[in-house]
Amino acid sequence: MIRKELVAASAEPLILSLLAKSEGYGYAIIQEVKERSGGKLQWTDGMLYPVLHRMEQRGLLKSRWGESETGRKRKYYSIKKNGKAAMAKHHEQWSLVHSVLAGLRKEQYV
């Protein structure tokens, strides 16, 4: 299982990256993250919604109420231009952290 702090820090870039592919809703976002991480990245489901709302308030996302396949009300989120810019910044920063770590790890085996 991944540490809580890392899970929290990665929430925003993951949400932005998923929504950059296509519009989505809370439950689907959680399921996709769970699936892609092989169940290792687990969010407390309800905690996603305040994060989504905050990102919407910050102008990174927009939302609309729609209907699910069964006709129930469902809130769909999509990424805005500012969100794409924030996502690019996240990717840049996470890549930097990754390359530094990978470099250090490589040095340990030399």
Added chain:
Amino acid sequence: MLAAGIKAPVPLDELEAHLRDEIVWQMRSGIDEQRAFEAAISQIGNGAELKKEFAKNKGLLRFSSALIERILGALWLVYCCRTLFLMVRFHTVNFRTGLLMLVLYVAGLYGSILLIRGAPMGRKIIRTIAVGFAVISLFVIVVDSIAFSDNIHLRLHTLRTAAFYFVSACLLCWPSFSKPTVAKM
């Protein structure tokens, strides 16, 4: 969720939709409805914790960065439009100064549209325009103060310029409006 104090309809509707999705998913794997409901409830998290997280958003909403940026953008827009209108109408400045002011205020119009459309304040272009406006309005305030008179129009002009300086300074000094809050997942 109601018992935990989450009363706003939007989070409640969303959380309810989430619970229903989770229950359906759990039942597909062969669990009966009651157990599926219990599993979904435990997965959604502690009600009090959730309430605390949603409460953070209320504070954010009150001083919503997007809203403040839009208000500042609208103030810039009004001031730039007014100045450009007066310049064209009364031709009060010479050609060179007029050209400089035209470039600056057209840039101001562009910046204000960016702000109204939700561009973050930290953007280089907005900050560059804000520096220009802050310097010029400060210069005007100083010149007006030296030529201080009882003329009510001049005093009003100084007041308007001071307000404009304040708005531009706000755009320069508060780049952290869009600062993200650390999520609790």
